Every structure is written in structure tokens, then in C-alpha cells.
Amino acid sequence: MRKRAKKHNYTVIIERIREMVRENGLQPGDRLPPERVLAAAFHVSRGSLRQALQALAERHIVESRQGQGTYLLADFDSVLPGDAILEKVSEHDNVLHDIFEFRRIIEPEIAALAAQRANVATLNQLKVLVYDQQRALFNNNEVDQFDTQFHQLLVAMTGNSVIAQVMQAIQAIVDTSRAPWLQSRKRRQMSIEGHLRIIDALEKKESDGARRAMQQHLAAVEQFIFDNQ
Known part of the structure; x- marks a missing residue:
């Protein structure tokens, strides 16, 4: 029997990032706060945060640019509505x-x-x-x-x-x-x-x-x- 995938730390972080984007009115092209700031705000490790950002990058929602930070490429819900993002991660x-x-x-x-x-x-x-x-x-x-x-x-x-x-x-x-x-x-x-x-x-x-x-x-x-x- 296949093991059921549990709700991993990084899927919870994705939800937090989505909430942060909405609350701060960030638009495509805007830069997200630095990793250290997000990790501290969410009380998570940098490793778990990077897993979340990587999952979002695979969905073309964010993009990490060497030496520049992470940028929002698209509105979350316009790419994948609601919990569909988390379903894709699963x-x-x-x-x-x-x-x-x-x-x-x-x-x-x-x-x-x-x-x-x-x-x-x-x-x-x-x-x-x-x-x-x-x-x-x-x-x-x-x-x-x-x-x-x-x-x-x-x-x-x-x-x-x-x-x-x-x-x-x-x-x-x-x-x-x-x-x-x-x-x-x-x-x-x-x-x-x-x-x-x-x-x-x-x-x-x-x-x-x-x-x-x-x-x-x-x-x-x-x-x-x-x-x-």
C-alpha cells in the first residue's frame, strides 16, 4: 500500500507565502522579502523555506535570481486557483x-x-x-x-x-x-x-x-x- 504523503512543512510555508503576498499587495515583478526575513517571520528553517520557494518556482509563480533575490512572476490564484498549488506539490x-x-x-x-x-x-x-x-x-x-x-x-x-x-x-x-x-x-x-x-x-x-x-x-x-x- 502506498504511503500517504503527509502535509510537509514546506506546503504550510506555501500557504503562508500566499497570505503574505495578498496582505502586502505584492504584484508580479515585485521582490519578496529576503529568505532570512521570511524564515524568521514564519519561524521555519531556511531549508524548509527553500523547498517551498522551489515548489513555487516549478509552478512559475516565483523566480530566484542569483544575487538579486526572489521575485513574484504571477498571481498565485491566476496560475493555480486555491489549494490546487498544494495539490500539485502533493x-x-x-x-x-x-x-x-x-x-x-x-x-x-x-x-x-x-x-x-x-x-x-x-x-x-x-x-x-x-x-x-x-x-x-x-x-x-x-x-x-x-x-x-x-x-x-x-x-x-x-x-x-x-x-x-x-x-x-x-x-x-x-x-x-x-x-x-x-x-x-x-x-x-x-x-x-x-x-x-x-x-x-x-x-x-x-x-x-x-x-x-x-x-x-x-x-x-x-x-x-x-x-x-
């Missing part, structure tokens, strides 16, 4: 559930097959990727590309051309589960820990262990995302 939650459901079906089997076919060279590549991932996180540098590359290398390690083509074809869909507004330092650290457990099973050529490590990795990330939105 659709996004359902898509995330579907993506993780798919990943739980296919990626543990990819890990199990990779365990059978891993060699020293590919294992060393995985270790270098995770090392780079750890170093980037420590230095507060861009880190998410290493997560994607880790899973892509696992696919390559299977040696199965059909799996590789299928996963390449749906890469953009899978990457939705790695979207920037779903990330946090804690989630990135969890990913590193999960990757290390997968590598440990691969080195031992334990298919069942690799399958189990991937299952645990995906379950932990999914739970973290939906518990912290």
Missing part, C-alpha cells in the same frame, strides 16, 4: 514515492550482480568516488554528482548492456530523488555511509550482502527525506 511527493519504489526494486539487484562481477579496478574506482564525496562534503564543496556517479558505476559493473541502457534512459527521472532541495548535510553523510557498506559487500563478493546494503541505503534515504520535509 503530486510531487507521490512521484518521489514512485521513484523510490522503483529504485528499491531494481537497484538492490544491480548491487547483487555487481558483487558477482566486481574486479579490483572497478572497486578502486568506487573507493575513489566515495573518498572524493567525503572530501567535498568536508570542504563544503559540490558533492551530489559523486552520488550519481557511484550508482552509475555500479550499473557499469554489472556488465549488462540492457540494464545500462534502461538506467541511462531514465536517469533524469531517478535524479529527481537527488534534487538540491531534498539535500542536506546529514542526508549526504548518510549516503556516504551507505556507499561504504555497499563497497564492503562488493569486496567480499557477497551478492546477498550487497543487495541488503543497497536496500538499507535506499530505505534510509527515503525515510529521511519524508521525515524531514
